C-alpha cells in the first residue's frame with residue numbers, strides 16, 4: 290500500500306508554532322544561562338528526563354518553559370505522533386525508495402509481531418538471529434575450522450558506511466565484553482593500505498572475512514573482498530578454500546553467491562533496513578562474534594526499550610523528542626551549524642564517527658518529501674572526539690571562539706576499566722559543561738588579580754548550551770538504548786523538516802563519476818573532452834607520477850622519506 294504523507298499545512302515556516310518560535314527567539318537570543326539559573330533555582334529538576342537507564346539533563350540550554358511549550362507544539366503540528374506510528378507499523382515512509390524503515394523490528398521481542406506485506410518480519414528477524422548465534426558460538430568455541438584444520442582466530446569485517454561504522458563503533462564500545470582470544474579488524478577504505486594494515490601479521494589459514502554489504506555492489510567493499518580472496522589464496526596456496534574463510538552479510542544473497550561465498554554462509558539483511566540503521570541486524574555479526582549472542586541480545590533489548598519509550602511516552606518526557614527539538618531550536622533559530630558529541634568514555638571513541646553517518650546521511654537533504662525546496666536549514670554537522678582529548682584540542686574554540694556550538698556530553702557513573710581514575714574523567718565532563726554554560730566574566734577574572742591587559746583574553750562568555758547524558762555503566766544494553774536515542778532524535782528532526790531521512794541520493798553522483806574516471810587513470814587514452822579542465826589536468830598529473838609511467842625529472846618536489 291502506497292504511503293500517504295500526513296499533510297502538514299501550511300508549510301513549516303508558515304506554521305503558527307514556527308512563527309511563535311521566531312518571535313520567542315528574538316528575546317531568547319539575549320538570555321544568558323547564568324541569568325536563567327539565577328532566576329530559577331529549580332531549573333535542573335525542571336529540565337531533565339530519564340528513560341532506559343539514561344538520564345538527560347537539558348537544563349543548560351537556552352530555553353525556558355515557553356520555549357519547550359512551543360517546540361512541543363511544533364512537533365504536534367508536524368504530526369510527529371502519526372509519523373512515529375507510521376514507522377512502527379511498517380508504512381513505506383522512505384517515500385523516494387518506496388520502502389518501510391523498520392529497524393525497530395530488528396530488536397522487537399519474539400512475542401511481538403510486525404506484519405509487512407502480510408509477513409511477520411519479527412519471526413524472520415529471530416530466525417536470522419538464531420543462525421547468527423549458531424555460527425558465532427561455533428567460532429567462539431573454536432569449532433569453526435579453517436581449511437588447514439586450525440580454528441579461526443582473526444575476524445576481519447569488510448564493509449563501508451553502515452556496513453562498517455556500526456560494527457567498528459560497537460566493537461570498540463563493547464571491547465570490555467569481547468572474547469579476548471579473537472582478533473577483530475575492520476577494512477572499509479578502498480585505499481589498499483587499509484587492507485594491508487588490517488591483514489598485517491595475520492595467518493591466512495586462521496582468518497575469517499565477513500563481507501558485509503547490503504547491496505553487494507559497493508565498489509570499495511567488492512574491491513577489498515577481491516583482495517581478501519587473493520590474500521587467502523596466496524596465504525593458503527589453495528584456490529578452493531573460500532568456504533571456510535568467507536561469510537557474507539547482505540540483502541543480495543545472489544550477488545554474494547556469485548562472488549563465490551557459499552549460500553549457507555550468507556546472513557540475510559532485510560531490504561526494509563537502511564545501512565546506517567543496521568548495526569543490530571546481521572551487519573552486527575562481528576559484534577556478536579566479539580561479545581557473544583547473549584550480550585548481543587542484551588544490546589537489542591536496550592534498543593527495544595528506547596523504541597518503546599519513543600513510541601509511548603508523552604513528548605514532554607520523551608528523550609529522543611526533546612533532544613531532536615533542541616537540535617531544531619539551535620539549528621533553525623540560532624542558526625548553529627554544528628552539534629558536538631563529546632563522550633567521556635574512551636570506548637566510545639568511534640561514536641561521533643558513527644553518528645556522523647546516522648545524522649548527516651539521514652538529514653542532509655534539500656527538499657521535502659514532496660520534492661519542494663526547503664527554505665530553512667536542515668541537518669547540522671555532527672562531530673566530536675572523546676572526553677578530555679577534545680579539551681586539549683578544539684574546546685578552546687567552543688569556549689572563546691565566535692560560534693555557537695551546542696554540545697552533547699555523554700558520561701557513565703561506573704567505569705568498565707580496571708584502572709581507577711574515573712572520578713577525574715567525570716569531574717572534567719561536569720567542569721566543561723559548567724564552564725561552557727557559565728563562563729567567567731571580567732569581574733571574576735579581575736578578582737583573581739589578572740593584569741588589566743590580559744582581562745579580555747581571559748574572559749569566557751559562557752552561554753554555550755549543552756545536554757548531558759549520564760548512565761550507570763557502558764553495557765551492551767546501554768549502548769543499544771543510546772544508539773536508538775539518537776536514531777529517534779534524527780527521526781524527530783527529519784519529521785519537523787519534512788525530509789526523507791531514509792534515502793541518500795546525494796552519494797550516488799560521486800560513485801558514478803568515479804566509475805567514469807577509473808579507466809582513464811589506468812589507461813593511456815586522452816581523458817575525454819566532456820571532463821572539465823581541472824579533472825583532465827589532475828588525471829594527467831596522476832598518470833605522469835604514478836608508478837605505471839616512465840620516471841620523470843620533475844615530480845612536484847616532494848621528499849620521499851624512508852618507507853618500510
Ligand SMILES: O=P(O)(O)OC[C@H]1O[C@](O)(CO)[C@@H](O)[C@@H]1O
Nearest residue numbers: 450451452502503504507564796
Ligand atoms: O552496505 P552497502 O550496500 O555496501 O552500502 C554501504 C553504504 O553505502 C551507502 O549506500 C552510501 O553510499 C550507505 O548508505 C551504506 O551504508
